[in-house]
Amino acid sequence: MTLAQIFSYPFMQRALVAGTLVSLCAALLGVSLVLKRYSMIGDGLSHVSFGALAIAVALGITPLYFSIPVVILCAFFLLRMAGSSHWNSDAAVAAMSAASLAVGVLVISLTTGMTTDVDNYMFGSVLAMKESDVVLSVVLCGAVLVLFVLFYHKIFAVTFDESFSRATGVRVGRYNTLIAILTALTIVLGMRMMGAMLISSLVIFPALTAMRLFKSFRGVILCAACTSVVCFTAGLTASFFLSTPVGATVVVANLGVFLLSWVVSALRRR
Amino acid sequence: MTPRELIVCRDVSLGYEGQCVLSHLDLTIREGDYLCVVGDNGSGKSTLIRGLLGLLPPLSGEICRSKELMEGAVGYLPQQTRAQRDFPATVYEVVLSGCLNGRKNRFFYTAAQKSAAMMNLGKLGVLELKDQCYRDLSGGQQQRVLLARALCAASRLLILDEPITGLDPAAAQDLYKTLRYLNEKEGMAIVMVTHDLKTALGSARTVLHIGRSGVFCGTTAEYLSSPQGRRFQEAQS
Incomplete structure (x- = not known):
C-alpha cells in the first residue's frame, strides 16, 4: 500500500492535518516550558484534560467546549502556584495530576463503565478526530502560531530572564499567562488522538532534542518544530502499517530522534 | 527633583x-x-x-x-539563575533582548536597536563572541554579555x-x-x-x-x- 493510498482514508487525512498542527504548536511552546523548568505543568494539564473529558462525556457536552475552559483555568492556577513562594508547586502539580485522573476514572466507571473509552482517552485513538474537531484544531492552532510569531521576542526575553524583563517594563505575568493558555489549548486539542498519558511528551521531547543540537534560540525553536512534525508524520504512518496506537508510536519516534541527537552531540563534543 | x-x-x-x-x-x-x-x-x-x-x-x-x-x-543585572546557565541562545540574541521596552508595543526589532546591540557588544569586548552559545561561555564572559544587555536598556x-x-x-x-x-x-x-x-x-x-x-x-x-x-x-x- 502506498503513502497516497493510506492518506486517502478520510480519518487518516483528519489525523494528519490536526496532528501536524498540534505537534507544531506543542513543539514551539515546549521549548519555552522546558527552559523555564515548567515541563511538569504540561504533564499536569494533560491529566486535568483527561478528567475534564470524562466529565464532559458523562454530561453529554461536546468534550472540547468543556475541556478547554477547565484546562485553561488549571493552567492559570498552576502557573500562579509555580511563581509563588508559598506553594510547593512540584507537589501541587503531582497532587493535581493524580486527583484529576482519579476523578476521571470515577466518573467513567459510574457512567459508561470501564470500557474501551478509558483506553481511548488514556492512550489516544486515531479515530477520535471528528470533522468539527479538525476545524476547531486548525483555527486554534492557527491562533497559537500567529501569537507565537508576533510575541516571539517577548517570549524569548521572558523565558531567558524574568527579573530583567520585569525591570525593563515587560509585563511578565501577561506573557506567562499567554504561554499557559496556548499550552492548555494545545494539550486539549492533541489529547484525543495522542492520549492523556502521552500528549505531554509532544511538548517535551522535541525541545530536548533541539536543545542538544542547536546553539541559538531561533535554531532550537525551528529544529523543535521540524522534529515534532516529522516524528508525528512518521509515527502516524508507522502506526497504520503496524496497527499500533498512534500516540505511543509517535512518542517512540520522538524518543528515537532524541536518542539520535544525544549520540550526535556526544560525538561532536569528543 | x-x-x-x-x-x-x-x-x-x-x-x-x-x-x-x-x-x-x-x-x-x-x-x-x-x-x-x-x-x-x-x-x-x-x-x-x-x-x-x-x-x-x-x-x-x-x-x-x-x-x-x-x-x-534603567539597566538591571540580576543574579543569574540555574536555568540560565545552560540556556541555548546566542550572545547576540541575549543582548538584543535588552532593547525590548515594555512600554512600546513593537513586534520586531528596528535597525537602530540592532546596531545599539552591536555597539554594546563592542563596548564590553564580547563582539567576537556574538554567534557563540551563551551556555558555552565562562562565568566572566556571561556576566559581560548580561552587562551589555543591561546597557541596551539603560x-x-x-x-x-x-x-x-x-x-x-x-x-x-x-x-x-x-x-x-x-x-x-x-x-x-x-x-x-x-x-x-x-x-x-x-x-x-x-x-x-x-x-x-x-x-x-x-x-x-x-x-x-x-x-x-x-x-x-x-x-x-
Missing part, C-alpha cells in the same frame, strides 16, 4: 505583605553616582533593589524617579545585584574595571549590591550600609571610619 537627580527615596519603608524589611530610608541617586550597597544577609539589600527598580511598591514614603527612568533608562543608571558571585578574582577585577570605565567615561550612575567589600570600596564613591542596627549612608572614607564600617571590615579580614 533637580534635573541631576535620578531616584529620590523619601522616608521609604519596603517589605512584603505588610512585613517591613527596610524602614525609613532616605536615599538620593544622582547622575554619575557610584553607590555600593553592603550589609548582612537578609538585611534587605535585594528588597531595596526591587524597590528602586519599581517592582515593589513602598509600604510607606515615596520613591520618585526622573522622567528618563520612567521611560525605561542610558543613565545601572543596577547590579551581586555581579561578581561565582567569578574568579581576575574576572571580577575585569568587571570592576569595566564598571569604573562606564561610570567615569560615560557618566553612567551605578548602584551595586555586593559582599566583596574590599574591592568594591576601591571604586565606589558612596556606600549604603544596611544592617539590623540601622542604616549608614555616606562617602567611602566616612564609611571606613564609622562604627559599622569598622565592624564590617573586621568581619571580612
Whole structure:
C-alpha cells in the first residue's frame, strides 16, 4: 500500500492535518516550558484534560467546549502556584495530576463503565478526530502560531530572564499567562488522538532534542518544530502499517530522534 | 527633583505583605553616582533593589524617579539563575533582548536597536563572541554579555545585584574595571549590591550600609571610619 493510498482514508487525512498542527504548536511552546523548568505543568494539564473529558462525556457536552475552559483555568492556577513562594508547586502539580485522573476514572466507571473509552482517552485513538474537531484544531492552532510569531521576542526575553524583563517594563505575568493558555489549548486539542498519558511528551521531547543540537534560540525553536512534525508524520504512518496506537508510536519516534541527537552531540563534543 | 537627580527615596519603608524589611530610608541617586550597597544577609539589600527598580511598591514614603527612568533608562543585572546557565541562545540574541521596552508595543526589532546591540557588544569586548552559545561561555564572559544587555536598556543608571558571585578574582577585577570605565567615561550612575567589600570600596564613591542596627549612608572614607564600617571590615579580614 502506498503513502497516497493510506492518506486517502478520510480519518487518516483528519489525523494528519490536526496532528501536524498540534505537534507544531506543542513543539514551539515546549521549548519555552522546558527552559523555564515548567515541563511538569504540561504533564499536569494533560491529566486535568483527561478528567475534564470524562466529565464532559458523562454530561453529554461536546468534550472540547468543556475541556478547554477547565484546562485553561488549571493552567492559570498552576502557573500562579509555580511563581509563588508559598506553594510547593512540584507537589501541587503531582497532587493535581493524580486527583484529576482519579476523578476521571470515577466518573467513567459510574457512567459508561470501564470500557474501551478509558483506553481511548488514556492512550489516544486515531479515530477520535471528528470533522468539527479538525476545524476547531486548525483555527486554534492557527491562533497559537500567529501569537507565537508576533510575541516571539517577548517570549524569548521572558523565558531567558524574568527579573530583567520585569525591570525593563515587560509585563511578565501577561506573557506567562499567554504561554499557559496556548499550552492548555494545545494539550486539549492533541489529547484525543495522542492520549492523556502521552500528549505531554509532544511538548517535551522535541525541545530536548533541539536543545542538544542547536546553539541559538531561533535554531532550537525551528529544529523543535521540524522534529515534532516529522516524528508525528512518521509515527502516524508507522502506526497504520503496524496497527499500533498512534500516540505511543509517535512518542517512540520522538524518543528515537532524541536518542539520535544525544549520540550526535556526544560525538561532536569528543 | 533637580534635573541631576535620578531616584529620590523619601522616608521609604519596603517589605512584603505588610512585613517591613527596610524602614525609613532616605536615599538620593544622582547622575554619575557610584553607590555600593553592603550589609548582612537578609538585611534587605535585594528588597531595596526591587524597590528602586519599581517592582515593589513602598509600604510607606515615596520613591520618585526622573522622567528618563520612567521611560525605561534603567539597566538591571540580576543574579543569574540555574536555568540560565545552560540556556541555548546566542550572545547576540541575549543582548538584543535588552532593547525590548515594555512600554512600546513593537513586534520586531528596528535597525537602530540592532546596531545599539552591536555597539554594546563592542563596548564590553564580547563582539567576537556574538554567534557563540551563551551556555558555552565562562562565568566572566556571561556576566559581560548580561552587562551589555543591561546597557541596551539603560542610558543613565545601572543596577547590579551581586555581579561578581561565582567569578574568579581576575574576572571580577575585569568587571570592576569595566564598571569604573562606564561610570567615569560615560557618566553612567551605578548602584551595586555586593559582599566583596574590599574591592568594591576601591571604586565606589558612596556606600549604603544596611544592617539590623540601622542604616549608614555616606562617602567611602566616612564609611571606613564609622562604627559599622569598622565592624564590617573586621568581619571580612
